[in-house]
Amino acid sequence: MEDKVASAMDQAQPSQLRRRLGRADLRAVPEARRALRELLRHWGRPGRSEIAELLTSELVTNALVHTDHDAVLTATVGPRGLRVEVRDFVARRPRLRVPDADDGTHGRGLVLVQSLADAWGVKAHGVGKAVWFELDASAA
Numbered sequence: 001m002e003d004k005v006a007s008a009m010d011q012a013q014p015s016q017l018r019r020r021l022g023r024a025d026l027r028a029v030p031e032a033r034r035a036l037r038e039l040l041r042h043w044g045r046p047g048r049s050e051i052a053e054l055l056t057s058e059l060v061t062n063a064l065v066h067t068d069h070d071a072v073l074t075a076t077v078g079p080r081g082l083r084v085e086v087r088d089f090v091a092r093r094p095r096l097r098v099p100d101a102d103d104g105t106h107g108r109g110l111v112l113v114q115s116l117a118d119a120w121g122v123k124a125h126g127v128g129k130a131v132w133f134e135l136d137a138s139a140a
Contacts, residue, residue, distance in 0.1 A: 015039060017075040021086075024064055032060045032073050036084070043077055048135050051116050052082055058109035059086040059131050062094060069128075081118070081137040089128035 017039045021028040033053045040049040056075070063071035069089040076083050096110045113120050117133035 015077045017073070019073045021060060021064060021071040021073060023068065023070050026061070026064060028064060029057050029060050033057055036075055039075055039077060040082070043082070043137075045137070048082070048139065052084065052135055055113050055117060055133050056084050056086075058112055059084065059133070062086075062109050062131070063088040066090075066094070079137065081139075082135045083132060084134075085130045085132040087125050087128060087130040091124070091128060093122050093129060094131060 017035050019028075019032060019035060021032065033056065036053055036056050037049065040052060043049060052075075056073070060071065060073060063086045067088045067090040071086055071088045074085045074087070094110055096114060113131075113133050118136045118139060120131075120133040122129055122131050
């Protein structure tokens with residue numbers, strides 16, 4: 001598999017990761033990070049890869065904690081950069097909240113995505129929605 005990822009990136013063709021995440025299974029969070037790390041191993045942008053892992057963790061955690069359904073993670077690396085999308089099956093859109101000091105670590109996920117991603121958003125996706133972010137290949 002490593003050779004396929006490397007050769008696809010060398011030829012500037014997209015490489016993709018797709019995982020179904022079980023309902024409320026938070027073990028999926030570190031598994032998603034590991035799978036993304038493997039996908040990005042040959043991307044050649046280690047600092048951006050670390051940001052991608054962090055933001056992916058946030059989106060996966062949100063989907064599993066705030067819905068009572070499965071989710072689907074899709075990450076695509078191409079010549080322009082990385083796009084990560086987490087689709088869930090609940091139409092309710094996430095709210096960008098200003099974190100409260102008394103709230104511990106809750107409420108910071110989308111603020112991190114907003115501040116670290118080059119682009120991000122939420123789109124309706126059949127039954128449910130997809131929350132996505134992009135990291136440009138050309139950014140430092």
